[in-house]
Amino acid sequence: MAIVFQKPKALTDAVLHYCPGCTHGIVHRLVAEAIDELGIEGRTIGIAPVGCSVMAYDYFRCDMIEASHGRAPAVATGVKRSMPDNIVFTYQGDGDLASIGLCETVSTACRGENITIIFINNAIYGMTGGQMAPTSLIGQVTQTSPYGRDPKTQGMPIRICELLASLDAPAYLERVAVNSVAHVRQAKKAILKAFKNQVEGKGFSLVEVVSTCPTNWGLTPDKACQFVEEKMIPFYPLGCYKDRTAEEAK
């Protein structure tokens, strides 16, 4: 009997701790598929953040390091500089990458470190129970913006791909989503490309994945996917924000 669908080899057998309907599982799978397809598991080192995906080190079969909050790109820089032939990726949420770790994010991108960053943007701090994130939408109700995010006192949401696209050094920046089959397929392509770029020495690649948090958004998984389509994507347009690899290919 032919096997038509199975778990990627780069994922362990550990049971994921994520909430029902959370899209971390999909993105983990896409990362693992990329690692499998490029045949790089044996030389890959992943860096887990602080946040919901803190225990990603139990889920990926490659060597893993757990970083302090926001510092994964600095840790990745150390690993990559000391072992340039290894493949190094970070997997970070919006609080980790776009708030406490923004300085490391921008500086690492600015140096054009040849690493891959998978950035999960679900507009909320999930692990601590649903506080306002730097990417929370205007009017979004969270535990720390109980009356809705007010731009006058809580500022505007930050668009990371657009911010980093203003830098010269990054090789590849793309924003994708995983709320529909079509979007998952596009996300797969982008994540694979972000790893392939590193294998080929093309430089800093970041894929922002617009994700869901049904638990803290207070929505069913289905409604959460709808929220992504109707509220998140209009503010965080999908697409490629920078691709120097395409320019170089011309």
Added chain:
Amino acid sequence: MADKVLMKGNEAIAEAAIIAGCRHYFGYPITPQTEVAAYMAKKMPKIGGVFLQAESEIAAINMVYGVSSAGKRVMTSSASPGISLKGEGLSYLAGSDLPALVVNVQRGGPGLGGIQPSQSDYFQATKGGGHGDYHLIVLTPSSVQEMADLTSLAFDLADKYRMPSMLLADGTMGQMMEPVVLPEDTVDPETIPATKPWATTGTQMKRAHNIVNSLYLKPDELEKTNYERFERYAKLEKEECRWEEYLMDDAEVCVVSVGITARVAKNAIVAARKEGIKVGMIRPITLYPFPKEPLAKAASKVKSFLTVELNMGQMNEDVKLAINCSKPVNMCNRVGGMIPSADEVLAAIRKEAK
């Protein structure tokens, strides 16, 4: 024996680190330690090493965390305010059982403080600095020669005990020039990772994945890691204490001092001896582990102790603890970048002898 060379303390650290097989340096400019970075910036690219000026002290210590995870010898250096920023990283290094060298060339504080020499980060270095139950190996040099020698030792001990070590120098040690004989045993950096089977170097599909981590959500597991770590600390305390004794055989007054103040105190002791005062000195070289044993031994013979330090009495507390407050432990100190003169110390010794 190798030739004597005239070097600045900060440069001696850098050269000794390279000899010890360190090929990765991450730092951020801050006075009075910047020469370490400047030396590394010149040297590393020429020997296939990595010098990277990080965007912050925080990023630098986390780059160190990454390289250490990969099993290589790695260091960063800074001065007091910068070390505060590295506090979180130090705790993570300790919690993940990672070896690394962190140099603190101390300046006066608190806050932005000043840029003149100080020993006021003693508590920060020996009692914590970051969160959680942990220790750093803390070595404190009193000459440019020791800046070099203790750098080598710091790397060796960090690897042996799988924990971060700190070279805690006062600003004077970083800035002064003295003749130094550099260590002769050159460590081949390529040989180090093989001794660290826990390192995240890639599985090569030949072993289960290694995880560098300090998160344990189950309290019994976290407790176990703490106990295990403190067993190593106990071994460290038993086997790695280092100190120097000076004229202690017949001493009735015991000076306790480190770094530049130990040098000043030596001059004062020589002068006091000429006046017939029986005074000697115990100079700790390791601050953690603290040399409690020689101090306790001295307590049975001397009338009193006198700590000479560049802070408001931080080491003084450890001396009191070491001798169980069995004798008076007085103090001669200056702070803010001021250094007591030999005459000031001599006056304090005379007071003890009365």
